[in-house]
Amino acid sequence: MKLQTLAMAADQDSGFEQPRKPSRREEFLQTMDAIVPWAALCQVIEPHHPKAGNGRPPIGLERMLRIHFLQHWFNLADLACEEALYDSASLRRFAGIDLGRESVPDATTLLKFRKLLHEHKLGEALFAKVGQQLQERGFKVNTGTIVDATIIAAPSSTKNADKARDPDMYQTRKGQQWYFGMKLHIGVDSQSGLAHSAVVTAANVHDKHLLPDLLHGNEQRVYSDSAYASQKPLIRGKAPQAKDFTNQRPRRCGVVDETQRSKNRNKSRIRARVEHVFGVVKRLWGFGKVRYRGMHKNATRAFTALALANI
Structure with missing residues (x-):
């Protein structure tokens, strides 16, 4: 007792x-x-x-x-x-x-x-184990995938002991603003909203290059924003049965195609589910900025955070 x-x-x-x-x-x-x-x-x-x-x-x-x-x-x-x-x-x-x-x-x-x-790269192992447990409980990830990436900011100052920025982090421009840090790329099931794949890279790596790594191969549809436009060969190479539901750029030569804009709006109603995962990881749990120096340490945190977000 x-x-x-x-x-x-x-x-x-x-x-x-x-x-x-x-x-x-x-x-x-x-x-x-x-x-x-x-x-x-x-x-x-x-x-x-x-x-x-x-x-x-x-x-x-x-x-x-x-x-x-x-x-x-x-x-x-x-x-x-x-x-x-x-x-x-x-x-x-x-x-x-x-x-x-x-x-x-x-x-x-x-x-x-x-x-x-x-x-021991146990963050990735925990993420995989949570996915396995959820599938055993009946959650399926075989209909469609939403792919997206978000920037995790890192300190750009050189006022530190090494007098240098983190060598694993890089800068990139989004719109008219520059960012320094890393990127978290994820693939999310279009029905359940569960993240089933993830890759961490430096911020200067373009979103489209990680597209094949975020697909599991059994998709019927692939949703993404316009950063992944014109990537049908990459999608077909990994998921032959998937239809491309990527948002296309509606503006060409200064003229807005209202029909294309309406199609993008309909696709975004489903694609927006990926933002919930980012919202939990970055806004609710504070991973909008890196805490550690080095890519691998922050990758372990990212995979663990995604596992907890799925739970």
Whole structure:
């Protein structure tokens, strides 16, 4: 029988506070606790996770994974996450931490776990495992794909120790404005809105070059914006049965083709579903800017964020 400490009783409001309405954060965490396939995701990481030996016993894998997901959901750096766990009872309950028995994992421990995911490319593995779990539950990705890309900004300043920008990031122009950073290219199912493929590149790589990598091959339709116009050979090479529903440029020689504009508007009603994924990852979870230096570290974060967005 597990004994309840005073700290755990206080966290659970057991006689110390009046009953109250659960906050949105608590409701969100309760939902995630129930629907995330923890056992399957832990199996992906377990072969690489430290084992108990002669040194200090490692913190449990599921607890570290839960804390790592908290960092994504609430856009927390390592030290900020450590402090938030001490400060918030709801976060501690989600992570299974009882301050009466143990302390919160420190920022260095969280950093080492994140490096473990990066070194073994486990962000991509988690993304693939979530997709597999969703398909086993009945979600299908075989009718149509929406492809799109978004820019993740990086610091362009050279006021740092190296006196240089991140060498993995590049600049690109969109409209009349220049951006510096990387690009996240994704393929999203046109019915369910689930991301089934993703590629991370520097910002100067044109969207169309990654088109074949974002298709699974069984599409009946492919939707995209005008950046992917005139790419029927690329689509046919990867998905022979797919029809091209790419938006075409309606303006030619200064004249607007209203018929083409109307067709684009109809296509965009479906194509807009890809923006929901970007909205969750960039606006809700704060991945509009890179947090780390180097492409691969940010790619691990991007794949993990997409896996969580699918959930």
